[in-house]
Amino acid sequence: xxxxxxxxxxxxxxxxxxxxxxxxxxxxxxxxxxxxxxxxxxxxxxxxxxxxxxxxxxxxxxxxxxxxxxxxxxxxxxxxxxxxxxxxxxxxxxxxxxxxxxxxxxxxxxxxxxxxxxxxxxxxxxxxxxxxxxxxxxxxxxxxxxxxxxxxxxxxxxxxxxxxxxxxxxxxxxxxxxxxxxxxxxxxxxxxxxxxxxxxxxxxxxxxxxxxxxxxxxxxxxxxxxxxxxxxxxxxxxxxxxxxxxxxxxxxxxxxxxxxxxxxxxxxxxxxxxxxxxxxxxxxxxxxxxxxxxxxxxxxxxxxxxxxxxxxxxxxxxxxxxxxxxxxxxxxxxxxxxxxxxxxxxxxxxxxxxxxxxxxxxxxxxxxxxxxxxxxxxxxxxxxxxxxxxxxxxxxxxxxxxxxxxxxxxxxx
Numbered sequence: 001x002x003x004x005x006x007x008x009x010x011x012x013x014x015x016x017x018x019x020x021x022x023x024x025x026x027x028x029x030x031x032x033x034x035x036x037x038x039x040x041x042x043x044x045x046x047x048x049x050x051x052x053x054x055x056x057x058x059x060x061x062x063x064x065x066x067x068x069x070x071x072x073x074x075x076x077x078x079x080x081x082x083x084x085x086x087x088x089x090x091x092x093x094x095x096x097x098x099x100x101x102x103x104x105x106x107x108x109x110x111x112x113x114x115x116x117x118x119x120x121x122x123x124x125x126x127x128x129x130x131x132x133x134x135x136x137x138x139x140x141x142x143x144x145x146x147x148x149x150x151x152x153x154x155x156x157x158x159x160x161x162x163x164x165x166x167x168x169x170x171x172x173x174x175x176x177x178x179x180x181x182x183x184x185x186x187x188x189x190x191x192x193x194x195x196x197x198x199x200x201x202x203x204x205x206x207x208x209x210x211x212x213x214x215x216x217x218x219x220x221x222x223x224x225x226x227x228x229x230x231x232x233x234x235x236x237x238x239x240x241x242x243x244x245x246x247x248x249x250x251x252x253x254x255x256x257x258x259x260x261x262x263x264x265x266x267x268x269x270x271x272x273x274x275x276x277x278x279x280x281x282x283x284x285x286x287x288x289x290x291x292x293x294x295x296x297x298x299x300x301x302x303x304x305x306x307x308x309x310x311x312x313x314x315x316x317x318x319x320x321x322x323x324x325x326x327x328x329x330x331x332x333x334x335x336x337x338x339x340x341x342x343x344x345x346x347x348x349x350x351x352x353x354x355x356x357x358x359x360x361x362x363x364x365x366x367x368x369x370x371x372x373x374x375x376x377x378x379x380x381x382x383x384x385x386x387x388x389x390x391x392x393x394x395x396x397x398x399x400x401x402x403x404x405x406x407x408x409x410x411x412x413x
Contacts, residue, residue, distance in 0.1 A: 017049075019303045021074035024055045024063060031260070035323055039316045043307060046315070050303050063295075072295035074304040077127060079290045086118040092294040094122045097305040103313070111356045112329030115289055124291035125312035128326035130255035130359075131351055132187055132275055132286040134158075139268040140165055140177075140250040149273040151347065155188075155217055158251075158276040162225035165250035179225035180251040181232060181243055185380065187253040188214040190286045190357050192278035196376055197401065199369045202409050206376065206398040213279060219383065219390055229384055255288075256327050256348055263341065271342045274351070285351050288359040289329070368408045375401045 025036055033056055040052045055073060060080045066072045067090050085091045098105065105113060112126045134149065141148060146164050149157065162179025169177050189196060194210035197203070205211050227243065241258065243249040245265055253275070262270060277283045292312055294304045310316055317333035320326055327348055328334040334352070338345050379397035382388045388396065 018051050019049060019300055020051045020053055021298075021300050021303050021307060022053045022055055023307065024066075024073040024076040026056070026058050026060045026062065026078065028057045031323075035320065039311055039319050042315065042319065043310045047306060047310070050306065052307060067295055067297070070297065072297050074298045074300050075292055075294055075307055077290055077292050079130075079288065082123055082291070082293070083118055085293075086121075086123050090296055091123045092296050092298065092301060092304075094125070094294070094305065094308075097301070098122060101305060101309055103309055107314070107331055108329050109331060109334070109352055111287060111352075112289070115287065115329075115358060116291060124293040125308055126329040127290045127292055127312055127316075128257065128320065129287055129289040129329050130257055131327050131348065132253055133256050133347070134251055134253055134273045134275060135244060135258065135262060135270055136251045136273060137244070137247065137249075137268050138271055140247070148271070149276075151274050151350075152277065153273065154277045155279060159217070159221055159224065162221060162251060166225040175227075176248070178227050178243070178249045180221065180253075181249045182218060182222045182226045182384075183253065185214065185218055186286060186359060187275055188218045188278075190359065191275050191283050192280065193282065193284065193357075197369065197372045197405070199372070199409075202405065204372070204398055204401045204405060206394060206401060210280075212394070215380075215394065216390075222384055229381065256345075259342060259345065260326075271344050272347060273344065274347060282355075284355040284357045286359055287356050371408060372401050372404050375404050 023040070025033075027033065027036065036056065037054065040054060044050065044052060060078045063072065063076050063078060063080075064085075067085070082091065097103075108126065112129060113122075115129070116122055116124050116126050136149065138148065141161070144164055146161055149161065158180075165177065165179035166175055167177050168175050188194075189211060192210050192214045194205070194208065194214045196205055196211055198205055206215075227249070232243070241252060241254065241261065244252040245262065247268055256272065259272070275283060275285065292308045294301065294308060298304050312330070314330070314332070317328055317330040320328055321333040321337040324337045324339055326337065328337055335349060338348055376397050379388075379393050379400065383390055383393035
């Protein structure tokens with residue numbers, strides 16, 4: 001009877017079922033994949049009722065195809081703009097789950113939470129943040145007798161240093177060393193509070209004081225201290241950073257995460273500095289990032305959120321911090337991960353309390369915005385190529401952007 005009773009109890013005990021969730025991560029670098037697998041393995045150890053099937057590699061656009069096709073993963077990582085997906089109700093709103101699973105949002109920096117919201121609702125949790133800084137070749141500056149930049153340096157200081165580093169080192173009549181490469185307008189537009197188009201107010205801002213000031217400075221910088229667009233095409237490299245890594249360019253504006261790639265540099269010493277202060281004296285830091293979200297069509301919302309909470313919470317951030325290669329949005333982990341090299345890596349801790357703005361592709365709230373901005377890029381390239389003068393090019397840029405805006409919205413300011 002005792003044995004029967006024991007067997008009966010065993011039969012009555014429910015069999016635990018393992019829920020399988022699919023996690024899509026487009027990151028393809030071996031180090032990124034290794035970190036992801038480390039977090040997933042630890043999560044499965046701590047959550048034996050959930051199995052995570054990893055789907056890595058490919059492009060971020062894959063998630064758009066899968067959502068449109070009705071077969072999205074349960075969780076995905078991306079760095080794309082979230083507004084288009086949120087507008088189409090393709091993402092699960094996380095606010096109720098944050099309350100249900102007692103997520104303490106005060107563990108994150110305010111700018112990281114702002115980045116994760118759209119129209120006041122939380123649609124994702126941040127994994128890491130991209131904060132723009134200036135990388136500089138210390139040996140090149142030292143050889144040229146130029147002091148290293150300080151935190152308070154200005155646009156004019158930047159131009160002076162960049163021009164001083166630009167030279168013809170082999171005396172063949174052509175410049176072969178450059179102060180900086182002009183990879184993007186973002187480091188000059190956004191820190192100077194310049195927004196080239198305002199979709200909400202149906203207005204093109206090409207000739208606003210902040211934008212035209214930024215464009216004029218970038219144009220002068222390009223003429224005095226940058227490799228030409230044709231020269232840039234011959235450099236190549238990962239993320240267009242080969243000119244800096246090979247010692248052809250003395251300064252480069254990139255996200256702080258590139259410190260991991262630049263750690264491979266053996267032929268010169270380098271460091272970082274903040275973006276220079278624009279003419280108005282009011283610098284803001286440019287922020288973008290990677291985030292985890294849950295498609296609205298997931299069949300396992302609770303299990304998916306538990307995974308997101310873990311990955312973006314104390315446990316996952318601890319693992320990310322140990323690799324010391326990212327700017328983390330989680331306060332406790334972020335401060336622990338900021339260690340040299342580079343020597344001035346602690347500068348990033350100052351950014352956490354400084355004014356910020358999101359990059360040009362974040363938070364616009366209107367998917368048609370890029371169609372108008374693409375016009376500006378085309379005209380800007382024509383200006384740099386010398387196919388059109390600066391003033392004429394800016395006029396043409398404004399005219400065509402207004403036509404495109406009117407075509408899209410029906411009327412413009």
